[in-house]
Amino acid sequence: MDIKKRIKELQDELINLRRDFHQYPELGFEEFRTNKVVREYLAGCGLEVETVAKTGVVALLRGGLPGSTVMLRADMDGLPVREENDVPYKSLNEGKMHACGHDGHMAMLLVAAKILSEMSRDIAGNIKFVFQPNEEDAGARIMIDEGVMENPKVEAVFGIHLWTPLKSGQVGIAGGAVMAAHENFQLKIKGKGGHSGTPQTAIDPILAAAGVIQAVQVIQTREIDVLKPTLIIFGKIQGGTAPNIIPASVEIEGSIRYLYDGNDDSEEQPKRRLERVIQRTCEAYRADYELKFIPSNPPLINDETLADMVKKVGEQVVGRDRIVPYVCMPGEDFAEFQREAPGVFYFVGVGDREKETEYPHHHPRFNIDEDMLSLGVEMHVRTALDYLAKVK
Ligand SMILES: [Zn+2]
Ligand SMILES: [Zn+2]
Numbered sequence: 151m152d153i154k155k156r157i158k159e160l161q162d163e164l165i166n167l168r169r170d171f172h173q174y175p176e177l178g179f180e181e182f183r184t185n186k187v188v189r190e191y192l193a194g195c196g197l198e199v200e201t202v203a204k205t206g207v208v209a210l211l212r213g214g215l216p217g218s219t220v221m222l223r224a225d226m227d228g229l230p231v232r233e234e235n236d237v238p239y240k241s242l243n244e245g246k247m248h249a250c251g252h253d254g255h256m257a258m259l260l261v262a263a264k265i266l267s268e269m270s271r272d273i274a275g276n277i278k279f280v281f282q283p284n285e286e287d288a289g290a291r292i293m294i295d296e297g298v299m300e301n302p303k304v305e306a307v308f309g310i311h312l313w314t315p316l317k318s319g320q321v322g323i324a325g326g327a328v329m330a331a332h333e334n335f336q337l338k339i340k341g342k343g344g345h346s347g348t349p350q351t352a353i354d355p356i357l358a359a360a361g362v363i364q365a366v367q368v369i370q371t372r373e374i375d376v377l378k379p380t381l382i383i384f385g386k387i388q389g390g391t392a393p394n395i396i397p398a399s400v401e402i403e404g405s406i407r408y409l410y411d412g413n414d415d416s417e418e419q420p421k422r423r424l425e426r427v428i429q430r431t432c433e434a435y436r437a438d439y440e441l442k443f444i445p446s447n448p449p450l451i452n453d454e455t456l457a458d459m460v461k462k463v464g465e466q467v468v469g470r471d472r473i474v475p476y477v478c479m480p481g482e483d484f485a486e487f488q489r490e491a492p493g494v495f496y497f498v499g500v501g502d503r504e505k506e507t508e509y510p511h512h513h514p515r516f517n518i519d520e521d522m523l524s525l526g527v528e529m530h531v532r533t534a535l536d537y538l539a540k541v542k
Pocket of ligand 1: 250286
């Protein structure tokens with residue numbers, strides 16, 4: 151099959167799918183309409199289709215010849231953002247928006263599934279098309295727990311994020327750590343309330359909180375190699391009721407991100423270091439603390455060999471000069487699938503100043519350069535075919 155030609159024939163269908171998803175964005179685990187559209191399309195391709203993890207979808211293509219099983223994944227959820235774009239396909243669900251490009255991810259993977267289905271007789275192995283709900287929070291782990299990696303067992307995983315920080319037509323690929331591990335934390339610093347005129351009778355949690363916030367900075371700047379990107383950011387602080395009262399406690403929330411593979415039990419872990427600094431600082435101020443971590447996703451680690459393979463596919467699709475190495479600090483729960491099987495997550499650039507698609511992800515004016523969707527389809531199709539041909 152002439153893949154490029156077939157994608158061209160399906161160009162209108164591709165754009166229409168994306169715009170339809172864009173008009174009806176749904177939040178995580180509420181993707182019921184989206185689930186229906188995805189299931190019907192995949193069933194129309196003659197695939198075995200199942201709902202997994204409440205609103206997720208998995209479809210299986212069995213090739214005509216025996217071989218390995220590869221997974222291609224798209225995410226499905228929109229965001230609680232009020233769209234400010236003035237486009238004919240503007241969100242019809244008030245206060246919700248596909249402001250991260252997941253509408254485009256689904257459209258690309260659906261059209262890729264159609265093309266691969268048309269070639270299924272000649273394919274050696276199986277392809278699983280996975281549509282994951284609730285990426286912005288956490289959805290991959292639930293799909294895994296419900297068996298998405300089994301029957302047949304998935305041997306490699308691939309996923310794409312459309313990305314406005316990259317110029318239209320560029321494809322960002324790197325081996326190793328590509329997106330950061332991310333955990334939020336809640337910290338309560340407990341002192342003893344009292345009168346601001348007699349602070350010696352109280353234990354001031356505001357002073358202890360200030361001490362902790364300052365002291366924690368030592369982790370990034372003095373304890374961890376600066377070439378290992380680590381972020382500890384405080385996003386919320388609350389405490390006290392009046393200027394002349396020492397409050398009993400202060401509540402702080404923040405997030406930790408780091409861009410390297412880390413063993414959770416090691417003393418080197420930034421979160422272990424964070425707790426140590428909090429504990430010792432509170433001790434110095436005679437305060438107590440409670441600390442709770444809320445894990446979001448592990449670091450996203452690309453397999454080096456498979457990343458080289460995807461780079462070669464990319465050179466074929468967009469040309470060598472448009473393949474760029476790319477890593478960034480946001481998190482992505484595709485990382486969960488990569489804990490089960492080696493894989494590659496990579497970026498297709500959709501940022502174009504003239505088309506006004508340079509707004510950051512999650513912005514009310516976020517939009518993608520739709521002309522790049524066909525590149526994503528071709529990357530999906532060729533990556534799956536290349537992988538299955540190589541491991542045969
Ligand atoms: Zn997002
Ligand atoms: Zn996203």
